[in-house]
Amino acid sequence: MVETLFEELKRYVGFEPADGLLLRELHEVVRPRFPAIADVFYARILRHEGASKALAGESQVGQLKVSLLTWMEQLLSGPWDEDYYQARCRIGRMHVRVALPQHYMLGAMNVLRQEFNLLIAEHHAGQPERLRAMSFALGKILDLDLAIMLHTFREDLLAQQARHERLSTFGQLVGSIGHELRNPLGVIETSLFILKGRPLASDERAAKHLARIGEQVALANRIVSDLLDMIRDRPLKRESLRLEAVWKDALSSVHAPAGVSLRAEGLESLPTLEGDPGQIRQVFVNLMENAVQAVGDTGSVRLSASTEPDAVVLVLEDSGPGVSEAIRRRMFEPLITTKSGGIGLGLPLVKRILERHGGSILYDPQGGGGARFVLRLALPPHST
Numbered sequence: 598m599v600e601t602l603f604e605e606l607k608r609y610v611g612f613e614p615a616d617g618l619l620l621r622e623l624h625e626v627v628r629p630r631f632p633a634i635a636d637v638f639y640a641r642i643l644r645h646e647g648a649s650k651a652l653a654g655e656s657q658v659g660q661l662k663v664s665l666l667t668w669m670e671q672l673l674s675g676p677w678d679e680d681y682y683q684a685r686c687r688i689g690r691m692h693v694r695v696a697l698p699q700h701y702m703l704g705a706m707n708v709l710r711q712e713f714n715l716l717i718a719e720h721h722a723g724q725p726e727r728l729r730a731m732s733f734a735l736g737k738i739l740d741l742d743l744a745i746m747l748h749t750f751r752e753d754l755l756a757q758q759a760r761h762e763r764l765s766t767f768g769q770l771v772g773s774i775g776h777e778l779r780n781p782l783g784v785i786e787t788s789l790f791i792l793k794g795r796p797l798a799s800d801e802r803a804a805k806h807l808a809r810i811g812e813q814v815a816l817a818n819r820i821v822s823d824l825l826d827m828i829r830d831r832p833l834k835r836e837s838l839r840l841e842a843v844w845k846d847a848l849s850s851v852h853a854p855a856g857v858s859l860r861a862e863g864l865e866s867l868p869t870l871e872g873d874p875g876q877i878r879q880v881f882v883n884l885m886e887n888a889v890q891a892v893g894d895t896g897s898v899r900l901s902a903s904t905e906p907d908a909v910v911l912v913l914e915d916s917g918p919g920v921s922e923a924i925r926r927r928m929f930e931p932l933i934t935t936k937s938g939g940i941g942l943g944l945p946l947v948k949r950i951l952e953r954h955g956g957s958i959l960y961d962p963q964g965g966g967g968a969r970f971v972l973r974l975a976l977p978p979h980s981t
């Protein structure tokens with residue numbers, strides 16, 4: 598049978614069944630001290646300015662301590678099988694997802710090593726052989742856990758690299774294909790305009806098909822523009838920006854079914870911002886088009902606006918199915934799409950435009966089911 602990665606790692610650190618027995622024995626001894634160890638563990642992280650940044654605040658620590666208790670429980674009681682390995686991989690990926698710098702892992706693991714070793718020494722004082730055997734078994738399982746963490750990190754890094762390579766080739770291709778497509782699309786548009794003025798257009802079916810060609814050419818033009826915008830940043834105009842006017846303008850080019858309501862609240866009382874109205878309009882159009890498509894024939898899309906001391910906050914919510922967990926992590930990356938008619942450039946472009954305005958966007962569902970985006974745009978200094 599083929600050796601799994603976990604078996605290979607166990608062989609590498611020399612983890613034997615005897616080590617498992619020693620760990621289970623250690624488990625009995627140190628179990629009552631797990632909460633105290635978890636306290637030391639998170640106190641160390643919180644004391645360090647870099648490591649503590651990975652936490653969402655002290656409020657998260659309570660929950661994490663509970664997770665660490667379970668982690669310690671499994672660490673010392675096993676079984677150290679494939680399920681153990683998979684569970685550890687999930688924790689590793691979770692750390693990767695919160696962009697935890699991996700160099701903090703070694704220090705964190707060492708805190709655990711030290712705390713456990715202190716307890717081993719306390720319990721086996723006068724039994725040097727036993728003390729050493731237990732400490733070695735502990736060292737092996739902690740090394741295994743570290744190896745798994747580093748492995749998940751490397752996996753993620755390789756996947757990112759592959760994505761970047763894909764994107765750089767993509768960028769070069771897009772530049773030339775985009776330009777080449779502009780001309781034929783322009784010719785089709787002109788010919789269509791001429792055909793629409795001919796008697797042919799009075800034939801109902803022909804007129805329907807002409808309209809359909811027009812829609813599809815417009816769609817193709819949009820895709821080409823998005824592609825070209827993605828690879829070269831259009832210069833940013835800095836003008837005074839009234840979001841209410843930009844929203845209304847954007848609304849005029851979004852086609853929603855009659856059963857879908859598009860509403861905005863609070864835009865009228867926002868202060869004037871600075872930015873590029875054309876590009877912010879595109880932000881609204883892209884987001885609204887996604888929302889309208891997600892909602893289907895009936896539902897709602899709602900934008901609500903508020904002001905914070907240094908920024909305007911816009912929340913766009915829809916009554917669609919929301920974005921799946923699997924897509925959320927990468928939804929702002931190019932070429933990630935769930936739509937049959939899209940190529941996954943709408944959201945990356947939105948993000949890029951907002952960031953170039955010193956703003957941001959995040960996906961922040963609040964259990965309501967539908968999609969929910971939170972956008973921030975900085976207020977110019979004089980408007981506060």
Ligand code: HEM
Pocket residue numbers: 642648649651652653661664665668688691692695697701702703705706
């Ligand atoms: C090597 C030692 C570490 C162990 C054994 C460990 C263990 C864990 C466990 C068991 C979870 C919960 C997974 C779940 O909910 O299923 C977790 C999540 C987390 N850990 Fe660690 N951790 C370690 C190091 C660190 C360090 C050094 C930091 C920060 C500097 C950190 C920050 C976090 C955060 C922020 C989460 C929550 C992720 C989320 O829920 O989105 N961890 N960790």
